[in-house]
Amino acid sequence: MNKVLIVDDQLDVRMSASIALSNHGFSCVEADSPLQAMQIVTTDKIDLILLDMNYSSDTTSGQEGLTFLQQLQSKNINVPVVVMTAWASIDIAVQAMQLNAVDFIEKPWKNTRLVAIVKQQISSAQLHRENARYTALSKPSTSQDYLVQSPVMLELLAKAKRAAPTDANILLTGENGTGKSLLANYIHQHSNRADNRFVSVNMGAIPESLFESELFGHKKGAFTDAKENRLGRFDIASDGTLFLDEIGTLGANLQSKILRVLESGEYEVVGSSQTEKTNARIISATNANLEQMIASEGFRRDLLFRLNTIELHIPPLRERPEDITLLAEHLLAKHATKYHRGEMTLSSAAHAAILQHPWVGNVRELSHSIERAVIMSEHNVLDVNVLSLNNHSENTSQSWPLMTLDESEKRTLIAAIKHFQGNVIEAGDYLGMSKSAIYRRLEKFAIDPKNLEL
Template sequence: MRKKEAHILIVDDDEDILFSARVWLKKFFSEVSCLSQPAKVLKFIVEHQIDAVVLDMNFRKGFESGQDGLYWMNEIKTLEPQLPVILMTAYGEVELAIEGLKKGASDFILKPWNNEKLYASVNLAVDLSRKNKKLSQWENINQKSNQYQLESHSPKMQEILEQIKKVSPTDANVLLLGENGTGKYVLAESIHEQSDRKNEPFVHIDLGSISENLFEAELFGYKKGAFTDAHQDYAGKIENTQNGTVFLDEIGNLPLQLQTKLLSLIQNRKLSRIGETKERMLDVRFIFATNENLKKAVAENRFRQDLYYRINTVEVNIPALRERQEDITLLATYFLDRYKQKYHKPNLELSENLVSQLKNYPWPGNIRELDHCIERSVILSNDKILQLLMPQLEEQESTITNLNIEDMEEVLIKKALKKHQGNISLAAEDLGLSRAALYRRMEKFGL
């Protein structure tokens, strides 16, 4: 049985439970992560693409009302309303689990669980998650069609946007070059939305995230019986994009033997699944992207020269964020407006001092790093003052040599209390603790 491409998050304070659930679910899903502290769950969801959460209902010894689970489920749903949450509970808490279903949980599992039931519940949640994402995309399609606009104050980027405007209505192959995080996906989507294919599928295939032994099956599909786990016919990602746009990201990762097959497909517009001789006519537009130097890869015989010339009919070199400083304020304001709305903090603003901090940082992770920086800052700020969590400050914290957990806990509590001038509620919120939990720790450390 081939694993489903999905990322499952399990949250439970019992390490044995985490281990058992992860071992079982890893048989069916490509990625399974575990957290023993619920306070870390929101940050984890922000930083990863999660398809389903399995959440315990009790996290404190002696407090087994299940309210902890309902609280964290509500926090997750506030952050990601469409993300399915499966509650885990003991037999005696079934009524509370049913209350959880009424409040938005997709299902609940009784401990000790039946493995088949756990798999079935998570699998259904993953399918539900994907259905919700597709519905959300279709709801937004009319807003994007015919008005997909990108802005820039940078002369370099203005030239690129004009170039994209010219090439979008054609079917020319486009190669987007640039560092990670420079916006290659956004530009690829912009090309699609400004083309005659805008109402057809736009499929992003990240070749860097597909294991090498699955490349051919994922891209080209296979016939039933073609190999051991091929229990049914499977149309690959490229075939499923018929009439639309295929965005092959990290094209430099494609193995040489598949480069030959891709070259043939681009030239002849015909596709054969693994295990069959039948050729299927293909009508798609290709966009490619990489952060690798393909000319160097060609010289080192890691990338076919004929494929390189075939994919770069139009080549677009995207500048790093440090090379387009004129856009830092524009982008930061855009991200701030998005996350103010998402996290219900309408009063947050960028001061001149904060803008200066943003401009003085080199942004090695480019726009993606700026995006994550603004989102983290909004999440961890109070409702009135934006506390900018700059990467260089996080690096300074990471150089602390004393790794004693209790000592670090005391330092963080002192910082939070100082930052909020002794306001317990704000300090607790910043630390991801309840007021009662913060009081207990203050008493413990004599603060």
């Protein structure tokens, strides 16, 4: 159900709009001021804002409404806004449109026109998002450097280069944060498909109910919310590379659907009986031990055979110290540029501490540590204290009691959330989980981040 935020300081106007829209299936939220509206739109998912331009402090100029539109722009809040005013001012309408308002309606309105405008603008916004998503997915990937100097990684890249032109399916294994997606892109760039698309999909972030629509696409009207035709990832990646990240998170039913495509290259778009063909090259990745999952009947062996024609394992960062300094200096330059800090360097003590740290989160943890240091440091030479390594270094030799995989995962989630002071998104990023994936696990284990002792 689409949600509309109605912003007006007159209760009768809000009630009138709310009743008219609710009768046509919209969920309505009300605010009596731009300040209250901004609080709502930053915490709730709003599909459209119906915004009055004049309030008690200024009933003619529309300045309060214009200021609200400017604030939406500055905060990068992309919600369509339909402005309304009792004053038939073309100037206000023009100014509002210049600040990205999508339409204009005068009060008093006819309910049929109000409903028609809201429906049209929500539909247009959804179509725009879908087009933007397709454009982003369709762009050929840009070449990325893979910075390594350790013998083990140089050998790995040599193997990847040899495998790249073959079109063989490749399985990448390794801990979270080791750079599996970067290696997948590297392989694509050295393949015969480099001029075509590299499409990445996080398998652990797709709800089972949307799996076929996301991977195979759907036809308009195939189900309740299928308002437009949608291309699936296999179609978008045709002639290019499809990267299936977190492949080990798939349930048994979804594994069988992927297996069929890998065996025959055939699939059906949801809502269509016509069989489609894909020639996308498949690269997959996992941090799970798939052999152990096969032994416990959590993963199909025939699917593994289809995925790992060539298997490449990325060793953890702690096992290749030659790469740590190289990566640290690269990341320092990258984050210093991002935050406009000028040239920054690491002190000799910071260098030593970085080499001694276990980097349980691998390159991702290293990047986060340096990024925080760049932001918080008052100086251009980063010392060991600003890296805060002692606060979250882990004793990797610690003996853990025997427990189930679910209990182990639950403990790891709780530890990560505590480590990042309750920031679920940052904890998920550290663990290699998407936003939707970590929230699904929080629900699974009934973990409430607000009730954890940080």
